[in-house]
Amino acid sequence: MTSTWRRLGASLLVTAVGAAGLVAAAPAGPKGTASGGPANTTSSGLRTGPVTTWGAADDIAGGTLGDMTVRNILRTSVGGTDLRIRISNANGDQPLVTDSVYVGRQAIGAAVVPGTSRRLTFGGSTTVTIPPGAMALSDPLPGPVPALTSLTVSLHVVGSTGVITAHNRAMQHSYKSTAGDHAADESSTPYRTESSAWYFLNAAIVDAPRPVQTVAALGDSITSSVGSTIDTNRRWPDVLANRYAQLPEPRRLGVSNEGISGNRVLGGIAKAGSAGASALARLDQDVLTKPGVRTVLALEGINDIYAGATADELIAGYRQLIARVHASGRCIAGGTLTPVGGSFVYTPEKEATRQAVNAFIRTSGEFDAVVDFDAATRDPADPSRLAPAYDGGDGLHPNDAGSAAMGQAPDLDALRCQ
Template identity: 55%
Template sequence: MTARRFPARRSLAGRSPARLLVAALFVVTLFAGAVLQGAPAHAAEPRHDVITWGASADRVGEGVADRGYRLVVRTSVGGSDLRIRLTNAFGDRPVTFDSVYAGVRQQGAALVPGSNRRLRFGGADSVTIPAGGTALSDPLSGRLPAATDLAVSLHSPDAAGPASGHGMAMQTSYLAQGDHTAEESADRWGATTGSWFYLDAVSVRANASTGAVVALGDSITDGWQSTSDLARRWPDYLARRLQQANTAVKGVANEGISGNKVLADGAGQSALNRLERDVLSHPGVRTVFLFEGVNDIKAHTEVTAQELIAGYREILRRVHAAGKCVVGATVAPFEGWSEWDPAAETVRQEVNAFIRTSGEFDAVTDFDRILRSPYNPQRILPFFDGGDHLHPNDKGMQAMADAVDLTALDCP
């Protein structure tokens, strides 16, 4: 069987041989589905869907009719048969997407020539999502490599009311007026945004032994104080470690929301209230990495250690009932942040003692020990401090990822 041919949409004249080779390799790799599907070794191999990217949905302003979005996301696990999930979780009316494409980002808003392909929903080019709903695309044949900058381009003719998406992406995406989703050129995509709109998950089909971990967290997991556009959140560093490691867990979904709490809604729905949509609904998830609690503690709402522990236990119960494991991470130090006080520190220490010693988590990662200063354990080590005494910098993010026991993510 020969591979399908996808003609480039613009001239390649004037490009260097090296760039032509890189572009060709991307296109062949991404769209060699026909060859792979015809290989006898893969035909009988059990396969399933695994999440390769995720971002928690919240309200992100108002929808705008006749606007296009070119959303740049970084894959973790590679696989075939790309699918995306669009969300209208916080909308108050239906929203229609009449044109949705996926391609490989080359630079900025420009795509690798020949890589941009239409996504369909139930065989149709368009999809209307009811208020509060989601829509999963049909599989797109061909392979999508790990660590790829995927560009999902979508257009809505009628978006209005509250828009759903992820506010703090730490990644530049692009906007256009009108429908330019099929265009691989960056010419019509001059406006930028730091948020992801309407897209909350990407999955691929991988070997049935392949699994994923979901990081359920707040702004530290969301990546605040890491460098934008370079994928330096701690789950990004973890994804890079997993790609190099001898482990079946390869997928990573970052479900952090800045300001999020375990117990109370506010900056996004609470961890308890969004657990099903942001974690358990994703395919191939083997383990949940729970790193939340500092916002409950520092908010001065008189949340006690026992109340927060009860919240952790409810998450543990529900995740275990779904047949998955939970890794608990200790709450990091934050003295120097404006909301720190001795009472909050006492609660933090009590909560961390539970996480470390209760035996109720399937494994524990001690972020507190990794990040704290040996001279004042209530503060982040200055070398890891992003500057506000709460959020780690790039070095701190990498240290966090390096502290994770990868074998603990491979839930039996």
């Protein structure tokens, strides 16, 4: 593992919240801003600040939604207190109006653990109108939020949505209700339709002691972990989050999955039927505006190579990502591109491009750290291909075992930005 961090201070003690679940409200205190503004103080005197415990990148889902409730399922990485939810209408073409948003602990499927559902407010109101291109941040929900816990976020849509901001191929089912507001209903009864997208959710944010940081995994379908088993949290960023949860408190980090299936480093903006805005176009919105993100782990470029990008073009894109992340005062690690032999992407020429790109990532020294996902997943007998035990069946997407190998690849301490 190569690691050369260029900036920023030493780590302090991190205190984790216990596994007590989303529970009854604790007394509220004065809040700092979700962009990392004034810190709060815990009862033990530690300064705290906002940290992203879960995140998703904004894309576009087909169709529209009207007068119904969507119940999303998300899984926290680090624990904290005072949960906030960021709702996105970034790709919408008309205002998104919701008058009922509830958070609870998931039981099974769409069902909520009885007694855990609590209502969110926005500036003290239960109704919020989000203009096209904008987001809304909820007020803090007082009380502890544990690490590695599946939460439900249920949102009633007033009227029609128009274009839907969503995250497709989430590898997690969400649920759509029959008509009406069912956000407070803890049963699964009204939720009769499954979907594989997260609707309108951009981030879950908790207050945590100041040393806590978040790693944002910026990538494509391999980071979204298409090929892993749905509803089981076996994406490689989940495996990484599990590893951090086992560390002593001062070494834990949060993980935010910012992969979009089909995404490219180069390219344009999001549109219906697209694979999201390019990494260069979405870096600020999807990554740098998420509270507590200190390290970007970039694993992206296979779709660029498939589309005809040269190694020089892709390296120029990486250099822009590096420059912008460094200019924001953060660190960036480069992930080598995983094998594509036997897939629709592969040709000898494109394999040569992949190898040239990986050589840059490994040896240029321009990234602050390197994670060699290629070495972790390739077949020793044929390095152009995934190891047979890791192949999800298309020669491109790792299966559960492959995702586990990828999640084990990063050096955990090297991803802390110092």
